[in-house]
Amino acid sequence: MKKGFDNDKYVRMQSEHIRERIASFGDKLYLEFGGKLYDDYHASRVLPGFAPDSKLRMLMQLKDQAEIVIVINAGDIEKNKVRGDLDITYDRDVLRLKQLFTERGLYVGSVVITQYTGQKAADLFRERLRAAGIPVYLHYVIADYPNNVPLVISEEGFGKNDYIETSRPLVVVTAPGPGSGKMATCLSQLYHENRRGRRAGYAKFETFPIWNLPLNHPVNLAYEAATADLNDVNMIDPFHLEAYEATAVNYNRDVEIFPVLRSVFEAIYGDCPYKSPTDMGVNMAGFCIEDDEACREASRQEILRRYYQTLIKRAQDKDVESELHKIELLMRNTKITVEDRVVVPVALKTAAERGVPAAAMELPGGRIVTGRTGELLGACAALLLNAIKELAGIHDDVHLVSPEAIQPIQHLKTAYLGSKNPRLHSDEVLIALSASAALNPGARKAMKQLPALKGCMAHASVQLSSADYRTFRRLGIDLTYEPVKEGN
Numbered sequence: 001m002k003k004g005f006d007n008d009k010y011v012r013m014q015s016e017h018i019r020e021r022i023a024s025f026g027d028k029l030y031l032e033f034g035g036k037l038y039d040d041y042h043a044s045r046v047l048p049g050f051a052p053d054s055k056l057r058m059l060m061q062l063k064d065q066a067e068i069v070i071v072i073n074a075g076d077i078e079k080n081k082v083r084g085d086l087d088i089t090y091d092r093d094v095l096r097l098k099q100l101f102t103e104r105g106l107y108v109g110s111v112v113i114t115q116y117t118g119q120k121a122a123d124l125f126r127e128r129l130r131a132a133g134i135p136v137y138l139h140y141v142i143a144d145y146p147n148n149v150p151l152v153i154s155e156e157g158f159g160k161n162d163y164i165e166t167s168r169p170l171v172v173v174t175a176p177g178p179g180s181g182k183m184a185t186c187l188s189q190l191y192h193e194n195r196r197g198r199r200a201g202y203a204k205f206e207t208f209p210i211w212n213l214p215l216n217h218p219v220n221l222a223y224e225a226a227t228a229d230l231n232d233v234n235m236i237d238p239f240h241l242e243a244y245e246a247t248a249v250n251y252n253r254d255v256e257i258f259p260v261l262r263s264v265f266e267a268i269y270g271d272c273p274y275k276s277p278t279d280m281g282v283n284m285a286g287f288c289i290e291d292d293e294a295c296r297e298a299s300r301q302e303i304l305r306r307y308y309q310t311l312i313k314r315a316q317d318k319d320v321e322s323e324l325h326k327i328e329l330l331m332r333n334t335k336i337t338v339e340d341r342v343v344v345p346v347a348l349k350t351a352a353e354r355g356v357p358a359a360a361m362e363l364p365g366g367r368i369v370t371g372r373t374g375e376l377l378g379a380c381a382a383l384l385l386n387a388i389k390e391l392a393g394i395h396d397d398v399h400l401v402s403p404e405a406i407q408p409i410q411h412l413k414t415a416y417l418g419s420k421n422p423r424l425h426s427d428e429v430l431i432a433l434s435a436s437a438a439l440n441p442g443a444r445k446a447m448k449q450l451p452a453l454k455g456c457m458a459h460a461s462v463q464l465s466s467a468d469y470r471t472f473r474r475l476g477i478d479l480t481y482e483p484v485k486e487g488n
Contacts, residue, residue: 003049004047004049004295005049006288006289010054010284011061014058014282014283014285015058015062017282018031018203018205018282019065025199028170028198028200029201030203031172031202032173032205032206033055033173033175034204035207037097038053038055038097038101040207042223045478046299046302047219047298049290056101060104063105065169067107067109067166067168068101068109069112069171069172069174070108070112071114071175072090072094072111072112072113072176073179073180074113074116076091077122078121083176090177093177094176097174109135109164109167110136110164110165111129112136112164113139126138137161137164138162139181139184140160146257152264153264153267153268158187158188158191164189173186178230183204183261186202187261202265202280205281206281208223209234210286211250211278212287214249215236215247216333218295218297218299219296219299220249221333221334222299222302222303224330225330228306229320233252234249234250234252235250235252239277240277240278243279250278254280258276300334300336301341301457303327304331304336304338304340306327310324310327311324312483315483341457341480342362343360343362343457346370346459350370351461356373356379357372357373357460357486358370358371358372358379358461359382359383359458360383360459361456361457363452364456369383377423377424377429378423378425380460381424381429381468384429384471385400385429388449388453392445392446401429401433409424410424426471427471430471434447450475453475453476454475455476455478461482461484462486463482463483463486464479
């Protein structure tokens with residue numbers, strides 16, 4: 001993928017801008033981190049060159065000033081809500097994030113359980129955190145939040161919430177996913193800080209939409225595709241336009257909540273430091289795009305990727321018609337079709353010509369290789385071997401893993417492990433390849449090409465097994481597939 005984003009510049013600019021915002025408030029700044037603080041793969045896909053841990057690297061520049069508060073909604077704990085990109089529950093992700101931050105030398109001060117109404121699962125999670133030595137605080141449901149400002153700013157509103165003990169000037173409030181209550185946690189702290197005689201500040205770090213890109217820029221439209229399930233809509237910030245006679249892009253939820261947020265600030269402090277929701281943000285990503293067309297193309301591909309994800313959800317009988325219609329509208333607005341994902345027509349043509357499932361992958365430099373289902377390998381397993389053979393300069397007729405080595409594995413699967421499908425999946429063929437590499441120089445040479453597959457685009461003509469999907473994702477391959485089961 002062609003680089004379009006200067007990550008080093010971003011880390012420098014972003015950390016410096018946050019320092020300036022801390023200084024503007026004096027005592028303390030509560031910084032709401034929208035999106036993912038770690039593993040921001042959406043940003044790395046639409047802004048090629050953006051590192052998935054860029055935000056974490058930026059915080060490392062501020063680690064002596066910063067502490068992290070992780071927020072989780074009690075309802076999400078109760079429902080075992082899963083983070084889709086990692087396939088783990090939100091409560092497990094809290095522990096994962098705590099460990100990741102600590103290993104990087106960042107201080108995690110506490111965990112806050114929001115929307116607490118006595119959920120048993122939340123109580124169990126709180127005890128688990130306490131046993132691990134992690135301070136835990138509870139924030140409660142406030143009736144008619146945030147619209148009933150007099151109630152919110154009272155002893156029966158924010159006053160009921162636990163005050164979070166913090167010790168550093170920058171408090172980063174993050175969460176496993178959306179709807180966790182990050183903003184309410186920040187505002188509750190402003191209320192409690194004011195009662196203690198301290199004037200704390202609030203700011204928001206949200207990468208998307210990028211406020212200083214056009215409203216219909218593909219980067220911003222890709223954000224709408226990514227949040228189609230939340231029905232987020234990008235829009236011109238009317239408050240910013242009125243205050244500064246300048247256009248800035250924000251999204252509907254921040255624009256809708258701003259009058260209430262302004263009232264909350266005025267109720268706590270007597271005035272509001274911001275004239276618009278865009279003013280609240282500290283995002284510098286738009287200043288670090290170095291190749292606009294590369295980011296546009298990457299974002300168009302992300303919209304197509306989200307489209308296929310939604311098709312798969314529909315094939316699983318999930319109610320996603322409104323999401324699908326929205327993404328189809330975004331595709332029309334950006335004038336793209338599935339054929340703009342170059343591997344799609346190649347995979348479908350190969351499958352039609354051969355009469356079996358097939359897959360295609362675009363390699364660095366634009367070369368496209370294919371793989372198809374055979375007697376020994378599934379389509380994705382064949383595709384992986386063909387891709388690394390091509391990258392290693394090994395002729396297509398050469399076997400990296402001999403058929404004689406594959407057949408005993410097939411017998412193991414069917415005779416002893418109860419599998420009806422004797423063909424090797426992607427993970428199984430990689431294990432067979434690694435065994436062959438002990439004696440086969442060609443297999444060793446091909447294995448060294450696996451890191452080069454990261455970021456490559458691939459498509460399959462049928463729905464994939466969970467084993468193939470996980471393997472491709474671990475290799476960093478940008479994978480889509482048709483919502484059609486094999487045999488149909």
